[in-house]
Amino acid sequence: MAKKPQLAIDTRPWRDPAAKPFVRIRNVTKKFGDVYAVSDVSLDIFKSELFCLLGGSGSGKSTLLRMLAGFEQPTSGTIEIDGQDMTEVAPYNRPVNMMFQSYALFPHMNVEQNIAYGLKRDQLPAGEIHDRVAELLSLVKLQDYGKRRPHQLSGGQRQRVALARALAKRPKLLLLDEPLGALDKKLREETQFELVKIQETLGVTFIVVTHDQEEAMSLATRIGVMNYGEIAMIGEPTDIYEFPNSKFVAGFIGSVNMVEGVVTEDEPGHVRIRSAELGCDIYVGHGVDCAPDQILWWAIRPEKIALSRDKPESTEGANVTQGIVEEIGYLGDMSVYQVRLESGKHLRVTQTNTIRGNPDAITWDEQVYLQWGDNAGSVLTV
Amino acid sequence: MSSFDTEAPAPRRRRPWTVVERGLTAIGLSGKALVIAAPAIWLTVFFLVPLAVVFGISLTVKQFGRPPYTPLLTNEEGTVQLTLHLNNYIRLFTDGLYISAYLSSIRIALISTIIALCIGYPMAYAIARAPDQWRNILLMLVILPFWTSFLLRVYALTGFMRGNGVINQFLGLFGIEPLVMMQTDFAVYVGIVYSYLPFMILPLYTNLVKLDGALLEASADLGARPLRTFLSITLPLSMPGIIAGSMLVFIPAIGEFVIPSLLGGPSTLMIGRVLWDEFFANTNWPRASAVAVAMLVVVVIPIMLLQRAQDAVQDRERAK
Numbered sequence: 119m120a121k122k123p124q125l126a127i128d129t130r131p132w133r134d135p136a137a138k139p140f141v142r143i144r145n146v147t148k149k150f151g152d153v154y155a156v157s158d159v160s161l162d163i164f165k166s167e168l169f170c171l172l173g174g175s176g177s178g179k180s181t182l183l184r185m186l187a188g189f190e191q192p193t194s195g196t197i198e199i200d201g202q203d204m205t206e207v208a209p210y211n212r213p214v215n216m217m218f219q220s221y222a223l224f225p226h227m228n229v230e231q232n233i234a235y236g237l238k239r240d241q242l243p244a245g246e247i248h249d250r251v252a253e254l255l256s257l258v259k260l261q262d263y264g265k266r267r268p269h270q271l272s273g274g275q276r277q278r279v280a281l282a283r284a285l286a287k288r289p290k291l292l293l294l295d296e297p298l299g300a301l302d303k304k305l306r307e308e309t310q311f312e313l314v315k316i317q318e319t320l321g322v323t324f325i326v327v328t329h330d331q332e333e334a335m336s337l338a339t340r341i342g343v344m345n346y347g348e349i350a351m352i353g354e355p356t357d358i359y360e361f362p363n364s365k366f367v368a369g370f371i372g373s374v375n376m377v378e379g380v381v382t383e384d385e386p387g388h389v390r391i392r393s394a395e396l397g398c399d400i401y402v403g404h405g406v407d408c409a410p411d412q413i414l415w416w417a418i419r420p421e422k423i424a425l426s427r428d429k430p431e432s433t434e435g436a437n438v439t440q441g442i443v444e445e446i447g448y449l450g451d452m453s454v455y456q457v458r459l460e461s462g463k464h465l466r467v468t469q470t471n472t473i474r475g476n477p478d479a480i481t482w483d484e485q486v487y488l489q490w491g492d493n494a495g496s497v498l499t500v
Numbered sequence: 501m502s503s504f505d506t507e508a509p510a511p512r513r514r515r516p517w518t519v520v521e522r523g524l525t526a527i528g529l530s531g532k533a534l535v536i537a538a539p540a541i542w543l544t545v546f547f548l549v550p551l552a553v554v555f556g557i558s559l560t561v562k563q564f565g566r567p568p569y570t571p572l573l574t575n576e577e578g579t580v581q582l583t584l585h586l587n588n589y590i591r592l593f594t595d596g597l598y599i600s601a602y603l604s605s606i607r608i609a610l611i612s613t614i615i616a617l618c619i620g621y622p623m624a625y626a627i628a629r630a631p632d633q634w635r636n637i638l639l640m641l642v643i644l645p646f647w648t649s650f651l652l653r654v655y656a657l658t659g660f661m662r663g664n665g666v667i668n669q670f671l672g673l674f675g676i677e678p679l680v681m682m683q684t685d686f687a688v689y690v691g692i693v694y695s696y697l698p699f700m701i702l703p704l705y706t707n708l709v710k711l712d713g714a715l716l717e718a719s720a721d722l723g724a725r726p727l728r729t730f731l732s733i734t735l736p737l738s739m740p741g742i743i744a745g746s747m748l749v750f751i752p753a754i755g756e757f758v759i760p761s762l763l764g765g766p767s768t769l770m771i772g773r774v775l776w777d778e779f780f781a782n783t784n785w786p787r788a789s790a791v792a793v794a795m796l797v798v799v800v801i802p803i804m805l806l807q808r809a810q811d812a813v814q815d816r817e818r819a820k
Contacts, residue, residue, distance in 0.1 A: 189717050209720040216721045222714035226736050235732075236722030287723065 130354075131164040132340060138201075140165040140323055141186070141291060146195030148181050148347075155181040157347040158195070168317050168324040170334040173344035174370075179327045180219075182344070183293050186325065187216045200290055210239075215289040219296040221280035223268040229255070229279050230264040236287045254282040257316065274305045281313070285320065294326045298333060310336055331371045335359065343367050359419075364500045368417040375420065375465045376498075381412045389497065390436065391416055395463040401436035403492030408499060418495035420468040423488050425455060425480055430489045438489045441465065443482055453479070457486060558789035559584045562782075569786045588790035598774065598791065602798060605771040608685070608760075609753035612692040613700075616749045617742065619693065620700035624741075625734075627701070628708035639705065642698050654691055654762050661687055661763070683765030691759035692749075699748035707741025708734075743810075747803065754799055771795055 131137035139162035148156040156178040163169045171179040184190045186197060188209035197204045204212060215236070223232050230251050237247045255261050258278035268276055277297065284292055297313065298306045314337060317324050328334050334341050335355045343350045343358060343366075351358060351367045362368035365376065379393035379400060389408065391400040393416065400416055408414060424430070432438040444464070445456035448471075455467045465488060469480075480486055521531060529537075560569040560583075574581045592598045627638045645653060660666045661681035668678040681687050711734065719729040757772030764770070771791065778788035 187717075187721055189720075209717070210723050210725055214721075216718070218714050218718055220712070220714050222712065222718035224715060224718070224733060235719070235724075239723035239728065283718075283722070 132162070137164060139163060140167075140200060141325070142196075142198040143182075143186075144196045144198070146182070146185065146192045146197060148178070148185060148190060149193045154347045156185070156192075159347070159349050161342060161349060161352065163323065163325060165323055166321045167339045168314065168326065168337055170338035170341045171325065171327045171344055172329070172331060172334040172341050172370075174329060177344040178347035179344045180295060181347075183216070183295055183325065183327045186291070187214055187293055188212050213290045214293060215284040215287055215291075216293040217280050217284040217295065217297055219299055221268075221276050221300075223276060223279055223283070225268055228265050228267050229260065229271070232268070232279055233283045233286050235283065240287065250286060254286055257285070258282045273300055273302075274309065277301060277309065281316070285316075285322070288320075289322065291323045291325065294324060296328055297326060298330070299328070306333070313337065335371075343370060345370075360496075362417065362496055362498070365415055365417070365498050368496060368498060373420055373466055374417045375423075376415055376417045377463065379414060379416055381408050381410050381414065384408055384410050388492075390434075391497070395459070395461050396439050397460050398439040399434075399436035400495065401434045401492055402495070402497055406497045408497070412499075415498040416495050417498055418490060420454065420466040421470075422494040423465065423467045423490050425457075425467055425469060426487050426489065427480065427484065429487050432489070433492065437492070438487060440485065440487050443480060443484050443486055446482060455480065455486075457488060554789045555793055557785050558588055558793050559586070560786045561585045561587070562784045562786055567785070568783050585786070588786050589794065591787065592790060592794050598771075598794075601769045601771045601774045602795070604769040605754050606799070608688060608692070608768075608770060609750050609756075612689055612696070612753050613746050613750045615689060616693045616697050616700040617746060620697055620704055620745060621742075624701045624704035624708055627705050628711070635709075642701050646698065650695065651758060654695060654759055657687070657691055657694065657763060658682060661690070682763065683768075685764065685768055687763035688760050688768050688770075691763045692753050692756060695759065696749040696753060699752075700745040703744035703748065704738065704741040707738050707744075711737060743807075751799070751803070755795060
């Protein structure tokens with residue numbers, strides 16, 4: 119499939135060390151009393167990016183967003199937007215707009231008045247405000263709803279009004295706090311793509327806070343995973359999913375099988391790990407920064423494991439183990455198998471259901487072999 | 501029909517009120533009707549009936565004797581005669597005293613309400629925005645004066661404002677001539693605002709405490725400075741609280757009797773005092789009743805209509 123031109127993702131400025139970041143967060147710390155909500159976060163975000171801050175509740179992602187909007191002052195560190203230091207600038211003077219999680223639509227104003235609110239503060243002439251409001255209403259497909267009050271709208275419509283209001287002033291940077299959090303699943307999926315489309319059309323830099331990893335994966339040019347106020351990993355969605363840098367990131371994004379092992383061979387070109395839990399050796403086809411006899415973790419995604427009834431040929435006498443199918447979850451497009459290994463460890467394996475109503479599918483209590491490729495898993499030391 | 505219909509119903513848990521409920525149903529009453537009936541009966545007996553009595557008396561004329569007014573109904577040899585005198589009401593419009601008393605009462609009540617709003621709004625706002633652990637203490641302080649008798653508190657104000665009172669003694673320390681405060685309209689305003697301030701603060705507080713902080717942040721985010729945010733967001737959204745608080749101050753203030761008699765001078769003309777004088781000094785019960793009924797009509801009915809209109813506007817907007 120040909121990829122649509124995406125503004126930041128095509129040029130990938132974050133891969134260019136000389137590129138000038140649009141938002142520059144330097145060693146920002148925020149303490150509430152004795153609690154570190156955000157601790158020593160440094161982050162560069164580039165123009166036209168759609169950057170997702172992903173984390174559980176209390177991970178500090180919302181606090182970081184609120185500091186960008188100016189609602190919270192960093193305890194220490196600096197925030198620069200478009201080359202200007204924003205640390206001391208009041209929220210109403212920042213070239214930044216925010217879409218609130220609760221939408222925060224003004225209940226006593228209709229949709230048009232809500233959208234026009236920011237424009238009126240800029241003292242634009244009435245005609246221009248009118249045109250801009252009409253333009254935004256058509257952007258979010260709410261042309262016929264301009265005279266309605268927020269309480270007369272559905273959740274999805276309110277979400278779009280909130281987006282239109284936040285975009286009205288053509289901010290350089292748009293902050294979105296759980297933009298899809300209050301929508302039901304189906305609406306959320308539709309809106310996700312709409313959001314990306316709007317972001318691409320306008321070329322505005324988006325910073326999205328979310329706890330939903332699927333949302334982050336499908337929206338973002340890059341993701342910053344946050345944990346306990348710190349950034350655990352920054353990377354493109356594929357990096358985060360396929361090459362997590364820690365047990366936390368591997369476990370937080372998607373589902374993963376994590377096993378402990380001991381390094382038995384440590385060569386520049388490959389590594390061999392013995393895992394009692396798996397009941398076999400793991401042969402990793404690239405070098406790893408580790409030492410012989412070091413205990414480390416190996417993580418593999420469920421879809422990277424192949425199931426078979428017949429014993430497959432193993433490379434280097436590794437990467438094959440066997441177990442018994444205990445549970446099958448049929449999800450339609452794929453099935454999730456829970457396989458119990460001899461050690462008692464359970465592995466989660468997913469298989470795409472490519473054959474319709476397959477009569478020969480692997481079923482409960484069957485003895486199966488599990489196999490994976492040399493580079494299918496990630497070796498994690500932290 | 502399913503088999504469920506023929507099956508014996510599961511034994512129901514006996515509720516202690518079942519017997520009462522059954523008894524009520526037998527005489528055509530439900531528990532719901534009873535709950536509504538209790539306050540309805542109360543209001544009828546203690547509000548509507550006395551009001552009707554007052555209205556009745558207002559249509560009679562003063563006479564010497566007991567009661568000090570002519571009877572509404574007379575029975576002469578089997579002919580029941582209803583005599584309605586309207587001259588009490590006619591006098592209200594022809595005698596300048598009543599009209600100026602009404603106008604003066606409305607003026608004093610209105611100004612007091614505005615002052616109470618100007619003082620009460622910031623207080624309510626501050627309490628609503630105070631940290632959680634402080635909020636209840638501050639509210640407590642607002643309610644605290646109610647623990648002392650209203651009369652006592654108003655009387656205590658004379659101790660502050662009289663010629664050699666606390667304020668003048670304090671001013672005297674700086675060599676400032678004593679101010680005349682007692683027996684002036686100023687003292688009446690102080691008394692009314694002081695006494696009714698909690699009635700302004702409490703409804704405003706309940707409104708302001710519900711105000712979503714995210715709306716204020718959204719306003720700031722869209723470029724509004726704090727004053728603009730207050731005027732465009734906080735103030736319109738707190739309108740129901742402002743109206744409720746203003747009603748609670750304005751309505752009792754207009755008929756206030758104690759404060760103008762204790763603090764006001766002879767020039768402070770308020771309808772409550774006129775009413776009192778008619779009743780006790782002139783023992784003109786019919787005239788006093790007419791003054792009371794007219795006050796009800798002049799003040800309460802326009803307010804009710806205003807509120808109805810406001811509700812209608814809101815309903816229409818909701819229906820759009």
